[in-house]
Amino acid sequence: MSGQALLRTDSLNCSIGGHRILDSVSFDVCGGEFVSLIGPNGAGKTTLLKCLMKIIPFDTGSIHLEKKDISSFGQKELASRIAYVPQADSRYLPFTVEEFVMTGRYPHLSPFTTCSDSDWDAVNEAIDLTGTSVFASRHMSGLSGGERQLVMIAAALAQGADLMLLDEPAAFLDPGHESSIMRLLREINVKGGTTVVMVTHDINRAILMGGRSLVLDRGKVKYFDEAAGLTSSGVLEKVYDRSFEYIQHPRAGCDIIIPDVTYCDN
Amino acid sequence: MTTREKTILAVMAVAAAAVLLAAPFIGMEKITPAALAADKGMTAEIFWRIRVPRVIIGFIAGASLALSGMAFQAVFRNPLATPFTLGVSSGAAFGAALYMKAGIVFGLAWLPGQSVSAFAWAAVSIALVYGLTRVRRGFSTATMLIAGVAISFFFSSLILFMQYMSDFTQSFRIVRWLMGGVETLGYSSIWTLIPFMVFGAGIIFVSLRELDLLSLGDDIAAGRGVEVKRTRRRIFIAASLLVGGVVSVCGPIAFVGMMAPHICRLLVGEGHTRLAPASFLFGGTFLVLCDTLARTVIAPAEIPVGVITALLGGPFFLWLLLGGASEKSFLFGRGAV
Structure with a gap:
């Protein structure tokens, strides 16, 4: 502790x-x-x-x-x-990966401001950390379960919560994706604090x-x-x-x- | 916003301006700008007192319906959620018809009672349909459509009952108004519509980020910091204002609220900061075009514009239902909690 x-x-x-x-x-x-x-x-x-x-x-x-x-x-x-990543389900998610991760910045935005550089930095950092940059411009509905889960975590990371x-x-991920999710969580926890x-x-x-x-x-x-x-x-x-x-x-x-x-x- | 999306929005704005400028010249008799400039009598009268207000009302009505449809689609997470399919139009129509029949004259500030009544009953029907979809957890398309149909039928039969109880003239007035139309409405109708549109659209335009998040599901929206209940209530009030205002003046005009946002989604994507202005422009332009068609196709007679939009909207609705927009559709993901 x-x-x-x-x-x-x-x-x-x-x-x-x-x-x-x-x-x-x-x-x-x-x-x-x-x-x-x-x-x-x-x-x-x-x-x-x-x-x-x-x-x-x-x-x-x-x-x-x-x-x-x-x-x-x-x-x-x-x-x-606090950031929350819900249980994976098959619901339709609109937006591209990048747009979706940007929704994580909502708590830091006021109604009439546009996204600032610091918001984009947070988004890009989250995308890099989760290794989702290769499909950042793809639509959420075209991702596999593992990719989708990584993006969900990226959006939560962009939220900047402690x-x-x-x-x-x-859940429902293959052993490869499971390992990468766990490695990511460990990194967030140990390195990111x-x-x-x-x-x-x-x-x-x-x-x-x-x-x-x-x-x-x-x-x-x-x-x-x-x-x-x-x-x-x-x-x-x-x-x-x-x-x-x-x-x-x-x-x-x-x-x-x-x-x-x-x-x-x- | 990418350059492509900016270009599309700019094209839409230019097209809307062009249609708004051109439409008053077209009709049973074409009026040329030269004739308008020369004539101070009948032609000018027709142009300024009949056609111009008609085009403006058409635009406001189309834009309002499209925006309310867009808002419903986001909150219900379903492309088939529209003022018409949810029974909200019927509710508003009942409110307006009730006012016509009851003959009790009242007004709220400068707003006519018929519109206030339509707004109130639109809000009641939203509360009903939302409550019904909530009883069965999740917004499945089936539950939502069934609830909408039930509410639609309920209010339609109440309207029928009122017609039955009315004399011939009153009844004909209600029937004609129910067909939906923007004709023979003067400037006073514009003044009625404007406050409803300004407040309704205003609320929606300051809630675009919330609409983005609500379309991801209530749990994700709350997890990102949206006050879900309060925001939803606010958006429902905005949609009631838009639908109530339009229906009380023009009657229920079907399917604009479904087609416009959906076509715009294919053009500018699903983010509401682009989708809202696009739907607003497209909906307004579309209804003005439909109305222009309505008064020229069988001229000198006119088709009620509601008939035209329904004729176009029916097949479009089926296309959506059969998965025409398969990849990018709310339909194929299960509803969230």
Whole structure:
């Protein structure tokens, strides 16, 4: 852990359509930290990110960004501090890659100003860092899933926020693109100093990326500690309701999950 | 903005100016500039008191409808979202017809009651159609069209009921007005239309970046710093002003609000800083041309301009629905949350 609490939630409760999604969620994230958010489907991971970004309202509890209640933030002010990359879907996205990344500058623009040089610098820097410059002039609808995800992250980077929330950034990607996304996130986190909170279903990825892991199950926090401790804590067995086998990663040194083969036994 | 897009916008502006200047000379009888200059009697009367206001009204109506269509398409994330398909035109028409029938005379400041009533009912129908699409999560094309059709039918039957209850003259007035047209409307109609257009278009022109972001989906828009609910409400009010103003004066003119922004999207791309001025110019020019056609094709008789736009718009709508603009269309991506 480094730095002081950047983001803190206190007994956050959120219901959607009368159904309790988040149940007294409390945790804090320090500046510069890497936090992976894991848990079964329907545990409330996406809802938690959306509450943090004020995309959906929560019922009770509070969220503080650097000791300031986020309810006192205007949306633009919040977006200049927190960037959000939603779960990949097949929605139609208008615009070319460059135009799309430029939308990330919205919190820094007033209605009647045109984009300044510093906005273009931020856009170009984000495009360079994500390696998307080769298709910067292409239309968003013509990209592959991996390319599209890189552009989504580029737009979030252009936002210039110090906290980035990502919802399954590597879902449905091939191993090559998955690695490049993870390398990028690490670079943003370690070199750029951006705090990252990432939802993932890939527990090994969470362990290998390091930092802390927050495990949610049916809206409740079940674990919030070093990612490396996930395997020995027994929490995985509880929340996923199955057994896991572990093996030491030859290079990383920590325990990781080996693929389940029990369904092959006859 | 690339040079190509700038050129296209400039060409559109020049074309709009040319059409606006030329259209009053064309009609049942052609008026030459020389004849206009020489004559101070009948010709000048026809030119200045009938044709000029008619062309101006046509332009304002077309531009307003195109802008409102563009705004709806961005907020609903769907190319088939237009004042007409969402039932907003019907709502506004009901408001105006209700005022005609009720005969209670009121006005808001200098605005005639018929327009105020049309605006209010346009806003009601937007609230209804938006609420209906929200009940089923996501804006699927099917949900939106069904909701729009339902609201359209609902208000149409209310209008029919009012007609049934009206005497012959009143009923004929409503029917003729429902066909949509910009003829025999004098300068007073222009003064009615202008405040609606200025406020409606004004709101939209200061919200172009927000429209860009809303067309990416509510979650991305909020993540970039847009106050989604407040912005959407503001844009819906702007669209109600535009549609209400036009419908109360000209009747429901179909399909301009769908065709203009879509054609412009193919010409200048999807960014609203280019799309809005392009739609405004194109919509206005297009309706003036349709109206010029309407009064020359079977001259000395006239076709209501709404009939012409509907005749052109129907096939265009089908072309869109069948995926004519396949690569670049909202249609083929699933709606966002």
